[in-house]
Amino acid sequence: xxxxxxxxxxxxxxxxxxxxxxxxxxxxxxxxxxxxxxxxxxxxxxxxxxxxxxxxxxxxxxxxxxxxxxxxxxxxxxxxxxxxxxxxxxxxxxxxxxxxxxxxxxxxxxxxxxxxxxxxxxxxxxxxxxxxxxxxxxxxxxxxxxxxxxxxxxxxxxxxxxxxxxxxxxxxxxxxxxxxxxxxxxxxxxxxxxxxxxxxxxxxxxxxxxxxxxxxxxxxxxxxxxxxxxxxxxxxxxxxxxxxxxxxxxxxxxxxxxxxxxxxxxxxxxxxxxxxxxxxxxxxxxxxxxxxxxxxxxxxxxxxxxxxxxxxxxxxxxxxxxxxxxxxxxxxxxxxxxxxxxxxxxxxxxxxxxxxxxxxxxxxxxxxxxxxxxxxxxxxxxxxxxxxxxxxxxx
Amino acid sequence: xxxxxxxxxxxxxxxxxxxxxxxxxxxxxxxxxxxxxxxxxxxxxxxxxxxxxxxxxxxxxxxxxxxxxxxxxxxxxxxxxxxxxxxxxxxxxxxxxxxxxxxxxxxxxxxxxxxxxxxxxxxxxxxxxxxxxxxxxxxxxxxxxxxxxxxxxxxxxxxxxxxxxxxxxxxxxxxxxxxxxxxxxxxxxxxxxxxxxxxxxxxxxxxxxxxxxxxxxxxxxxxxxxxxxxxxxxxxxxxxxxxxxxxxxxxxxxxxxxxxxxxxxxxxxxxxxxxxxxxxxxxxxxxxxxxxxxxxxxxxxxxxxxxxxxxxx
Numbered sequence: 001x002x003x004x005x006x007x008x009x010x011x012x013x014x015x016x017x018x019x020x021x022x023x024x025x026x027x028x029x030x031x032x033x034x035x036x037x038x039x040x041x042x043x044x045x046x047x048x049x050x051x052x053x054x055x056x057x058x059x060x061x062x063x064x065x066x067x068x069x070x071x072x073x074x075x076x077x078x079x080x081x082x083x084x085x086x087x088x089x090x091x092x093x094x095x096x097x098x099x100x101x102x103x104x105x106x107x108x109x110x111x112x113x114x115x116x117x118x119x120x121x122x123x124x125x126x127x128x129x130x131x132x133x134x135x136x137x138x139x140x141x142x143x144x145x146x147x148x149x150x151x152x153x154x155x156x157x158x159x160x161x162x163x164x165x166x167x168x169x170x171x172x173x174x175x176x177x178x179x180x181x182x183x184x185x186x187x188x189x190x191x192x193x194x195x196x197x198x199x200x201x202x203x204x205x206x207x208x209x210x211x212x213x214x215x216x217x218x219x220x221x222x223x224x225x226x227x228x229x230x231x232x233x234x235x236x237x238x239x240x241x242x243x244x245x246x247x248x249x250x251x252x253x254x255x256x257x258x259x260x261x262x263x264x265x266x267x268x269x270x271x272x273x274x275x276x277x278x279x280x281x282x283x284x285x286x287x288x289x290x291x292x293x294x295x296x297x298x299x300x301x302x303x304x305x306x307x308x309x310x311x312x313x314x315x316x317x318x319x320x321x322x323x324x325x326x327x328x329x330x331x332x333x334x335x336x337x338x339x340x341x342x343x344x345x346x347x348x349x350x351x352x353x354x355x356x357x358x359x360x361x362x363x364x365x366x367x368x369x370x371x372x373x374x375x376x377x378x379x380x381x382x383x384x385x386x387x388x389x390x391x392x393x394x395x
Numbered sequence: 396x397x398x399x400x401x402x403x404x405x406x407x408x409x410x411x412x413x414x415x416x417x418x419x420x421x422x423x424x425x426x427x428x429x430x431x432x433x434x435x436x437x438x439x440x441x442x443x444x445x446x447x448x449x450x451x452x453x454x455x456x457x458x459x460x461x462x463x464x465x466x467x468x469x470x471x472x473x474x475x476x477x478x479x480x481x482x483x484x485x486x487x488x489x490x491x492x493x494x495x496x497x498x499x500x501x502x503x504x505x506x507x508x509x510x511x512x513x514x515x516x517x518x519x520x521x522x523x524x525x526x527x528x529x530x531x532x533x534x535x536x537x538x539x540x541x542x543x544x545x546x547x548x549x550x551x552x553x554x555x556x557x558x559x560x561x562x563x564x565x566x567x568x569x570x571x572x573x574x575x576x577x578x579x580x581x582x583x584x585x586x587x588x589x590x591x592x593x594x595x596x597x598x599x600x601x602x603x604x605x606x607x608x609x610x611x612x613x614x615x616x617x618x619x620x621x622x623x624x625x626x627x628x629x630x631x632x633x634x635x636x637x638x639x640x641x642x643x644x645x646x647x648x649x650x651x652x653x654x655x656x657x658x659x660x661x662x663x664x665x666x667x668x669x670x671x672x673x674x675x676x677x678x679x680x681x682x683x684x685x686x687x688x689x690x691x692x693x694x695x696x697x698x699x700x701x702x703x704x705x706x707x708x
Contacts, residue, residue, distance in 0.1 A: 005500060234481070236500070237449055239472060395449070
C-alpha cells in the first residue's frame with residue numbers, strides 16, 4: 001500500500017512540474033513533426049510517389065532496320081506504363097536528334113543501330129546508342145526504361161546460348177507474347193504491397209517515442225536525486241516503510257508518467273500527423289512497457305551509482321543520445337559498423353518491434369524483437385537488484 | 396517518569412577509522428523533555444539517526460518503548476516523529492499535501508487523516524496557509540511545517556534535531572512553546588541543539604556530548620552543581636590582546652579563561668579574592684574596561700570546564 005502512496009505522490013509531483021510536461025509531452029511531438037517533415041526525402045516509402053513529367057525521348061531508327069526485335073521495341077515503348085514515363089518522338093537522323101537535345105526540346109536520344117536486329121538474331125549482345133541530356137532524373141528514367149528492354153533481350157540471348165535457337169524462339173515468344181501485345185516489362189508499384197513501407201513521420205514517431213521513453217528514465221533518475229538533495233529522502237526513511245518500497249514506489253510513479261506519455265504521443269501523432277501505428281495495440285503496449293521497464297532500470301542503476309545529480313543526468317543524456325544515434329533514431333545511417341553497434345541498443349529492438357507492427361510484419365520477427373527487449377530488461381533488472389543490495393538508496 | 400522509554404547501551408558508530416559515537420550509554424524517561432547538547436560534530440545527529448533506525452549500530456543496542464531498533468526498526472519508526480535538522484519538504488506541493496503524504500505513510504486514512512492534518516497545521520499556526528506552496532513561505536514558516544510533518548500521527552517520541560537553526564526569534568519562541576505543548580500532550584521529546592539557552596529553557600534533563608562521548612548527563616540543577624564551586628566573571632573591554640589572555644591563563648587560581656570579540660570570561664574559586672589580581676593584569680596590558688559582572692555558572696560553563704572549549708567553538 002505504501003508503495004502506491006509514494007507512486008501516486010510522485011505522479012502528482014511530476015505533473016505539477018512544467019519542465020516535465022514540456023520535456024516529456026510537447027518536445028517529442030514537436031520533434032516528430034520537424035524530423036518527419038524535414039527528413040522525409042530520405043524515405044521512398046508509403047509516402048505518395050511524386051508525379052514526374054514524362055521524359056521526351058528522340059528515337060532514331062536507321063533506315064531498313066525494321067526487324068522483329070525493333071518491332072518488339074516499338075511495341076514495348078507503347079506499353080501503358082511506359083507511356084506514362086517517356087514520350088517517344090521519331091527523328092530521321094542522329095544529327096537532328098542531337099540538335100533537339102542541345103536545344104532541350106528533348107531530354108534523351110536513342111539511336112537503334114543499323115545492324116541491331118542482325119546482331120540480336122545472331123546471338124550477340126543487344127546494344128542501343130544512347131545520348132544523355134542535362135537532366136539527371138530524366139536520364140535515369142529513360143535509361144531504366146531502355147535498360148529494362150535490353151536486359152530482357154539479353155536474357156533471351158543467354159537462354160539461346162545454353163539451349164539453342166529453338167530455346168531462343170520459345171523464350172522470345174514466352175517473354176514478349178504475341179506481336180502487338182502490350183505486355184510491359186516494367187511493373188510499377190510499391191516494393192511492399194501490403195503497406196510494408198513506412199513514412200518519415202512514422203519512422204520518426206517511433207524513434208522519438210523510444211528516445212523520450214528513455215528520457216522518462218532520466219526524469220526518474222533526477223527525481224531520485226532530488227529526494228536526496230531536498231532531504232525528503234531522510235524523512236521518508238524515518239517513516240515505517242522499507243527503503244526498497246521507497247525506490248519501487250518512485251519508479252512506479254515515474255513509469256506511470258511514461259505510460260501516459262506513450263499514450264499521448266501515439267494518440268496525438270495519429271490525430272495530428274496521421275501516423276499509422278499498426279493493428280497490434282497489445283504488442284505495441286508490450287513493447288512500450290518493456291522499454292519503460294528498461295529505462296527505469298537504467299535510471300535506478302545510474303542514480304544509485306552516481307555521486308551527484310549532474311553526473312547522473314549527464315551520463316543519462318549521453319547514453320540516450322548515443323543509443324538513439326547508433327540505432328538510426330535521428331537519421332537512418334547506412335554504414336555497416338554503425339548498424340552493428342545499433343543492434344546493442346534498446347532503441348534498435350524497440351524500433352524493430354514497433355516498425356514491424358506498423359508494417360503488419362511477420363509475427364515471428366515482432367516476437368523475436370520483443371523477446372530481445374525482454375531479455376535486456378531482465379538483465380537490467382538483475383543488475384538493478386545487485387546494485388541496490390550493494391549500494392542501497394540512502395539519504 | 397522513571398521508566399526508561401529510550402535505552403541506549405554501549406553504542407558505537409564508526410565511519411572508517413573515525414568514531415562518531417563512542418560507547419554511548421543513555422536512558423531517556425517517558426514523558427520528559429531531554430536535551431542533547433553539544434557543538435557541531437559532537438555526534439548528536441548520529442546518535443539520533445541510530446535511535447530512529449536510520450543508521451545501523453556498529454556495537455551496542457538501542458530500544459524505544461521496549462522495542463529493539465536493531466530487530467524491529469519499522470515498529471520503532473511507527474512510534475517516532477522525527478523533525479530533521481534540514482528542511483525536508485516538497486516545496487512544489489501545498490503545505491497540506493506535504494503533511495497528508497507523510498500522514499498516509501504512517502497509516503492514517505479517511506476522516507482521521509483529515510482531522511490530524513488540520514490539527515497539525517493548526518498546531519504550528521499554518522492552517523490559513525494550508526493550500527500554499529512551501530516555496531513561498533518564510534524560513535520560520537518552513538521550520539514550523541517541518542514540525543507539522545512529524546507530529547500529525549501523535550508519536551510517543553518526538554526527536555527534534557536542531558529545529559530552530561536559522562530562524563527569527565519570534566519563530567524560535569513559537570517552536571519552543573510548541574515543544575512544551577507537545578510534551579504536555581504526552582510525547583517524550585528529545586531536543587538537540589548547540590544553543591545552550593534553548594536546551595536550558597525547555598529540558599528536564601540534559602546530556603552533553605563532545606567528540607562522540609557523553610561528558611555529562613543529569614538535571615540542570617545537577618549539572619550546575621558540578622561547576623558551582625566556581626564563579627564566572629565576565630569582563631567587557633577594549634584593547635584585549637593575546638598577552639593579557641596568556642597572563643590571565645598563567646594565574647594559578649583562575650581555572651579557565653576564554654575570550655571572544657570584546658569579552659573575557661574567567662572561572663575562579665572566589666571572585667572577591669581574585670578580582671584585584673585580574674584588574675591589575677588588565678591595567679598592566681592597557682585593557683580599557685567597559686563593564687564587569689559576576690554570574691552563576693551555566694551549561695556553557697560546564698562545557699567549558701569539562702572540555703576547555705566553548706560550545707560554539
